[in-house]
Amino acid sequence: MKKLKYIYSFLFVLGLFGCDLEEELVLDNPDERLIANLEELQEVLQSADNGWIGRMYPSGGKGFSFFFEFGANGRVKMLSDFSDETATETRESTYRLKALQRPTVIFDTYNYIHLIADPDESINGGTRGSGLDSDFEFATVSVSSGQIDLEGVKKGSKMTLYAATSAQATAWKDGEISTMFSITRNYLGGNGFPYVDFGDGIRQAVDISLSNKTFQLSYIDGDGQSVSLEGKFAFTLEGLSLGDTLEYEGKAFGDIIWDVEKENFYLLIEGEKLYFSISPTPIIPLATLLGYGKQYTMLTYNPSTVSPLPSVFLDVFAAGKAGLAGLAGRNLNRVEFTFTNTNEAILNFAYNNVAGSNFNARTTYRILTDDEGNLSFEFMAQDNNTNVVGSGLAAIKNYFESNTFKIDWAAGDGNLYGALVVVDDPGSYFYGTF
Incomplete structure (x- = not known):
């Protein structure tokens, strides 16, 4: 009985303290608040008579623009700057609003916005399995009559919607x-x-x-x-x-x-x-960009991916290709020159045999630099594959070993390449992609 008295006394005192409070705490119903926010979001989406222009910059790279027209029937029409096709052909799909922790716009059937998040890297140029780390479910951050700020639910992609003007809507629909x-x-x-x-x-x-x-x-x-x-x-x-x-x-x-x-x-x-x-x-100047520890360290000459520029090297490459073919029908695919240290470089020949197996033949050079920054290459060593096929590649090896070069650009057919230009003969240069 004493214990019960103590409990009753405690509750009575606590009640007295409660009566002394000047303000009573009033709690909103979170479900009702979310429902109200959803209704507000739906109203704002419908209020833009000319649709919405969206911009998004996913963490996986690139940026994207969209044009949306949200219908009251859960349908959305969409254009995008993803490609020429997506910029000119309107595609319709479905969307829905859902009360998660925040009011959320969910694009729930495949459309242009899903191309960015597609896990197939061939679709968007992103990473296999994750694409460009983008979203197609977006929670609201802020909502007003002319702008809606959104945040991706899974990847955190930021997207902002701007109410389009009549002129902007017409321009988007006209493929501008x-x-x-x-x-x-x-x-x-x-x-x-x-x-x-x-x-x-x-x-x-x-x-x-x-x-x-x-x-x-x-x-x-x-x-x-x-x-x-x-x-x-x-x-x-x-x-x-x-x-x-x-x-x-x-x-x-x-x-x-x-x-x-x-x-x-x-x-x-x-x-x-x-x-x-x-x-x-x-x-x-390319010399500030190409070299060991710089933005680019390797040049690759691959005749299937570069334009045929008017360089003496094309004849040298042809001689090396013919020489390698004379050794049991091997095929020279490309030549790579890599700056591997401040004073060392590797000349690599990528080739295959008649069975289609791929090989590399590497020669290491010491880089010698004169007072004007010109480069010459002194033979240091070669691997076993070069011991086997080096005689067929002699024309190309001799080209690098007998000339002095400067680093410069080479341009042609609207393309720009890096080059090692022969100092005494500017019309002769080894060139390629980075």
């Missing part, structure tokens, strides 16, 4: 995103080497990769080192839009815009237009 593809391709293919100068006299090379959807500025700093600024982009009706703002010496920009009248791109920096300029030759 695909037109911007063509404008960019034509500009890059027919204008030499673009660059920008922020006003300090340093020319910064512009590199727009359509396959990787990256925008890069590269320049040589005061110490002679190559410096790069790079960001992912998505196509817009006006040009390119970066996922993150880039900054140089306090000057920031996030969009690369096409000027229709001037037929040129420009960066928009605090309201000022910084137009691209064109150089007939590459802005960045």
Whole structure:
């Protein structure tokens, strides 16, 4: 009985403290709140009479633009800058809204947004099994009448939806995103080497990769080192839009815009237009990019992947190919030159025998550098395969061992390659891809 009295007394005292509180704690019903947020999201999605423009930059690379029209019947129409096809052919699928921890938009049947997340790397150029680490289920971060910020449920991909204007909706449906593809391709293919100068006299090379959807500025700093600024982009009706703002010496920009009248791109920096300029030759000397410990360490000459430029080396390669074929019908596929140390390099011949088995024959050279930075290669050693087939490859080996080279660019047929150019004969150069 004493224990019960103590308990009753404790509860009575506790009740007294409770009565002294000036405010009572009122808790919302989380389910009701989620349902209300879902209804708000559905209302906002439907409120955009001209649809929504979406931009997403997945962690696996590249950036992507979309045009969405969300129907009240759970159907969504979609266009995307993923390819020319997805930019011109509207595809319809289903979507639904679900109350998870946050109101969530789920694209639940396959459409263009799923191409980015497709685990087949041949679809999007991503990683096998994960694609570009993107999402197709998006939780809301913030919702307003003109903008919706979303976050991928599984991969955390950020996507922002902007309410489209009537003109923007018409342009998307007319395939003008695909037109911007063509404008960019034509500009890059027919204008030499673009660059920008922020006003300090340093020319910064512009590199727009359509396959990787990256925008890069590269320049040589005061110490002679190559410096790069790079960001992912998505196509817009006006040009390119970066996922993150880039900054140089306090000057920031996030969009690369096409000027229709001037037929040129420009960066928009605090309201000022910084137009691209064109150089007939590459802005960045290749010697700062190619070599041991640098951006590129290897050049590969593969006749099936490079253009036939007017170099004496093509005859040298043909002689080596014929010489190797004379040794039991072996076939020379490619030649690789790799800087393996500050003063060493390897010349590798990739070939196969008549049975189709692949082999490599390697020769190691010591790199000798003169006062002007020119290179010559002194024989050090060769592996057993070279002992067997080296006589057939003598023309190519002699080419490297008997000449002095400088590192430079080689261009032709709209392509740019790295090259080792014979100092005494600029028309003779070993060239290839990085």
